[in-house]
Amino acid sequence: xxxxxxxxxxxxxxxxxxxxxxxxxxxxxxxxxxxxxxxxxxxxxxxxxxxxxxxxxxxxxxxxxxxxxxxxxxxxxxxxxxxxxxxxxxxxxxxxxxxxxxxxxxxxxxxxxxxxxxxxxxxxxxxxxxxxxxxxxxxxxxxxxxxxxxxxxxxxxxxxxxxxxxxxxxxxxxxxxxxxxxxxxxxxxxxxxxxxxxxxxxxxxxxxxxxxxxxxxxxx
Amino acid sequence: xxxxxxxxxxxxxxxxxxxxxxxxxxxxxxxxxxxxxxxxxxxxxxxxxxxxxxxxxxxxxxxxxxxxxxxxxxxxxxxxxxxxxxxxxxxxxxxxxxxxxxxxxxxxxxxxxxxxxxxxxxxxxxxxxxxxxxxxxxxxxxxxxxxxxxxxxxxxxxxxxxxxxxxxxxxxxxxxxxxxxxxxxxxxxxxxxxxxxxxxxxxxxxxxxxxxxxxxxxxxxxxxxxxxxxxxxxxxxxxxxxxxxxxxxxxxxxxxxxxxxxxxxxxxxxxxxxxxxxxxxxxxxxxxxxxxxxxxxxxxxxxxxxxxxxxxxxxxxxxxxxxxxxxxxxxxxxxxxxxxxxxxxxxxxxxxxxxxxxxxxxxxxxxxxxxxxxxxxxxxxxxxxxxxxxxxxxxxxxxxxxxxxxxxxxxxxxxxxxxxxxxxxxxxxxxxxxxxxxxxxxxxxxxxxxxxxxxxxxxxxxxxxxxxxxxxxxxxxxxxxxxxxxxxxxxxxxxxxxxxxxxxxxxxxxxxxxxxxxxxxxxxxxxxxxxxxxxxxxxxxxxxxxxxxxxxxxxxxxxxxxxxxxxxxxxxxxxxxxxxxxxxxxxxxxxxxxxxxxxxxxxxxxxxxxxxxxxxxxxxxx
Numbered sequence: 001x002x003x004x005x006x007x008x009x010x011x012x013x014x015x016x017x018x019x020x021x022x023x024x025x026x027x028x029x030x031x032x033x034x035x036x037x038x039x040x041x042x043x044x045x046x047x048x049x050x051x052x053x054x055x056x057x058x059x060x061x062x063x064x065x066x067x068x069x070x071x072x073x074x075x076x077x078x079x080x081x082x083x084x085x086x087x088x089x090x091x092x093x094x095x096x097x098x099x100x101x102x103x104x105x106x107x108x109x110x111x112x113x114x115x116x117x118x119x120x121x122x123x124x125x126x127x128x129x130x131x132x133x134x135x136x137x138x139x140x141x142x143x144x145x146x147x148x149x150x151x152x153x154x155x156x157x158x159x160x161x162x163x164x165x166x167x168x169x170x171x172x173x174x175x176x177x178x179x180x181x182x183x184x185x186x187x188x189x190x191x192x193x194x195x196x197x198x199x200x201x202x203x204x205x206x207x208x209x210x211x212x213x214x215x216x217x218x219x220x
Numbered sequence: 221x222x223x224x225x226x227x228x229x230x231x232x233x234x235x236x237x238x239x240x241x242x243x244x245x246x247x248x249x250x251x252x253x254x255x256x257x258x259x260x261x262x263x264x265x266x267x268x269x270x271x272x273x274x275x276x277x278x279x280x281x282x283x284x285x286x287x288x289x290x291x292x293x294x295x296x297x298x299x300x301x302x303x304x305x306x307x308x309x310x311x312x313x314x315x316x317x318x319x320x321x322x323x324x325x326x327x328x329x330x331x332x333x334x335x336x337x338x339x340x341x342x343x344x345x346x347x348x349x350x351x352x353x354x355x356x357x358x359x360x361x362x363x364x365x366x367x368x369x370x371x372x373x374x375x376x377x378x379x380x381x382x383x384x385x386x387x388x389x390x391x392x393x394x395x396x397x398x399x400x401x402x403x404x405x406x407x408x409x410x411x412x413x414x415x416x417x418x419x420x421x422x423x424x425x426x427x428x429x430x431x432x433x434x435x436x437x438x439x440x441x442x443x444x445x446x447x448x449x450x451x452x453x454x455x456x457x458x459x460x461x462x463x464x465x466x467x468x469x470x471x472x473x474x475x476x477x478x479x480x481x482x483x484x485x486x487x488x489x490x491x492x493x494x495x496x497x498x499x500x501x502x503x504x505x506x507x508x509x510x511x512x513x514x515x516x517x518x519x520x521x522x523x524x525x526x527x528x529x530x531x532x533x534x535x536x537x538x539x540x541x542x543x544x545x546x547x548x549x550x551x552x553x554x555x556x557x558x559x560x561x562x563x564x565x566x567x568x569x570x571x572x573x574x575x576x577x578x579x580x581x582x583x584x585x586x587x588x589x590x591x592x593x594x595x596x597x598x599x600x601x602x603x604x605x606x607x608x609x610x611x612x613x614x615x616x617x618x619x620x621x622x623x624x625x626x627x628x629x630x631x632x633x634x635x636x637x638x639x640x641x642x643x644x645x646x647x648x649x650x651x652x653x654x655x656x657x658x659x660x661x662x663x664x665x666x667x668x669x670x671x672x673x674x675x676x677x678x679x680x681x682x683x684x685x686x687x688x689x690x691x692x693x694x695x696x697x698x699x700x701x702x703x704x705x706x707x708x709x710x711x712x713x714x715x716x717x718x719x720x721x722x723x724x725x726x727x728x729x730x731x732x733x734x735x736x737x738x739x740x741x742x743x744x745x746x747x748x749x750x751x752x753x754x755x756x757x758x759x760x761x762x763x764x765x766x767x768x769x770x771x772x773x774x775x776x777x778x779x780x781x782x783x784x785x786x787x788x789x790x791x792x793x794x795x796x797x798x799x800x801x802x803x804x805x806x807x808x809x810x811x812x813x814x815x816x817x818x819x820x821x822x823x824x825x826x827x828x829x830x831x832x833x834x835x836x837x838x839x840x841x842x
Contacts, residue, residue, distance in 0.1 A: 040610050040613055040614075040664065041610075041613035041614075057620075058620075059617075059620030059621045059623065060617060060620055061617055061618075061619075061620050061621075061750060062613070062614045062617040062618065062664055062667065063664075064664055064665040064668070064742040064745055064746050064750055065738075065739075065741055065742030065745070066738075066742075067800060068738075068796045068797065068800045070793060070797070084793060089664055
């Protein structure tokens with residue numbers, strides 16, 4: 001049943017299947033909350049879409065607020081990890097939208113970084129400003145996240161663009177991540193080159209390594 | 221001696237006594253001994269009895285112990301049984317939970333597949349229609365060619381031609397025919413139109429349009445201009461064929477008159493070699509004209525509703541500033557519920573929104589000039605530069621599936637202008653500063669509001685007026701300025717209403733710790749245009765613009781009410797998925813139905829809001 005919503009993608013590990021998870025007495029499946037952050041227009045929604053649905057939608061909408069996805073990742077040892085992915089609105093003005101998610105402490109207002117096990121911090125290789133902003137986003141994570149072990153990865157999206165459109169080299173991005181001691185990926189949501197699957201696979205195994213089973217019972 | 225005798229005697233008498241007494245004593249002693257032995261015996265017996273009793277009690281206690289053990293055992297077994305039952309129940313519960321989740325998931329999947337299917341169907345329909353039209357046209361061509369040989373006899377070919385036209389008309393009455401198709405169809409093929417013909421056709425069309433919609437000057441003019449524009453473009457081609465143009469025109473005008481039609485048609489055929497081709501063209505043209513007419517007819521199918529709107533409601537809206545005259549009219553409210561006809565929606569919206577800020581055309585121009593200036597010196601104004609960047613990024617993503625706002629398309633520049641004019645910093649223009657909101661700048665979500673307006677109102681100036689006045693409305697302004705205290709109040713209002721109107725849903729919210737901020741903020745900020753199809757959100761707008769802020773909250777409650785049936789489990793993630801995919805679960809009809817069921821009016825809203833505003837320490841209260 002995990003496959004029924006994505007026709008034609010049988011190769012993918014079974015997705016959005018929290019049911020088997022719950023019913024599983026051996027408790028092989030754990031949950032992790034992942035937030036996608038970064039400037040507006042770097043392609044966060046496209047990354048999520050490529051990962052979840054295996055497609056690229058040229059007519060994607062700008063995210064107002066946040067979108068939510070979930071997907072199961074299976075490991076070779078038979079266990080699996082269900083990722084709860086929060087795709088946030090980026091952009092200059094998300095910082096204005098942000099208080100909604102983390103400043104005001106009211107029952108009805110949640111902090112989107114609360115209980116996040118991992119954060120995918122994105123920039124676009126066509127926008128050097130978005131790379132510079134990564135530090136701002138990292139600071140925000142430190143400020144508002146409550147899990148000290150939170151895994152952070154830096155992702156340079158739109159690697160498919162022409163050389164002439166590129167503003168951030170692969171090297172530059174790598175160096176940037178290295179200096180901050182963070183894993184680095186360059187991805188393309190447009191091309192079906194597996195870069196995004198790789199990103200999430202690695203992220204998932206990293207999460208599995210870093211957190212105990214008890215810690216991987218995410219409350220979204 | 222005597223004495224001793226006496227003594228003896230006395231002594232012997234005493235001795236007797238003594239003996240008697242000693243006998244008695246002995247007897248009593250014996251009795252005592254007997255009694256004592258009796259007692260001893262009895263004691264012994266008692267002891268024995270006691271011993272017996274002790275052994276018995278010991279036995280009893282043993283059996284008791286054994287029984288206790290048995291009881292314990294049974295209890296243990298029972299406990300184990302209960303435990304196992306509990307486990308079973310738990311696993312069953314888990315299964316139920318998982319099944320429920322599967323159900324939701326399946327529903328989600330089904331809904332997405334359904335929508336995909338619908339999309340494909342629509343595409344197929346449009347393609348079918350296109351094919352049909354092409355087919356018809358070619359049929360007409362074929363027919364006219366085939367009829368050429370018989371034209372001298374006249375009647376027959378004309379009849380068949382008319383039949384085709386009739387068919388075509390009928391064909392095009394169907395509503396779903398996309399207008400863009402038609403216009404390109406007309407524009408692309410009417411290149412044979414001559415000067416005179418163009419004028420005539422234009423005139424007749426205008427007459428036609430005027431006749432149909434006499435009462436709406438603006439609209440009819442717009443349409444007429446559109447039509448004339450379409451023909452003007454083709455005016456310059458083939459002026460050398462003027463003479464035939466005139467003839468064709470005559471023919472097209474006097475369709476009712478058989479004889480004239482015939483005579484006109486005969487002429488060119490007799491005179492020239494390329495008559496045949498010409499005739500083909502003219503017939504083609506006629507077919508096209510029929511299409512045009514059908515298009516107009518189609519627009520007027522809803523003539524009555526449009527008429528009542530134009531004749532009754534619009535003037536009333538125009539005449540009374542606070543809409544008090546129309547407020548009490550049931551008929552108006554009913555019509556509003558059905559939705560404003562799309563032809564005049566823009567006009568009605570303008571009236572409903574009003575222009576409290578008194579935004580003038582000049583102000584808009586000034587703002588645009590100012591924006592251009594800022595754009596040139598963007599380096600000096602980092603705030604504007606950032607705004608501009610986000611706007612540019614959002615333009616093509618606004619209603620991305622429609623593509624209207626993509627670079628190079630018709631509405632790209634208007635949307636850009638509206639958003640930029642609104643977000644430009646106007647501190648140099650003291651005049652209107654207190655009215656516009658340079659502090660707000662551009663916030664993501666605004667592009668949806670401005671985009672929706674532009675899709676319905678023509679002209680960026682009008683759209684700008686609507687947009688900035690709309691932004692000035694309480695709820696929208698508070699949300700867009702991120703006045704979290706006020707946003708919080710609205711959340712409280714919403715949750716309180718949930719508790720009252722949808723207690724079941726409210727319980728699920730409580731149990732799952734779901735926060736309405738997850739969805740409510742973005743619903744309101746984009747005025748529901750990002751979660752519903754355009755037509756549905758336009759209908760929501762129709763009522764929101766008239767009733768005001770309370771209606772937005774009512775819609776939110778309505779959506780929750782429609783979603784209630786889908787809430788199968790108290791699973792947080794499933795709830796989030798549900799609320800993030802409203803489009804797949806709530807159709808327009810469902811929403812309208814639940815809006816009918818939700819009994820909630822403006823007074824209640826105001827009262828509740830005031831009440832919550834006056835609650836001290838609101839943030840900590842919850």
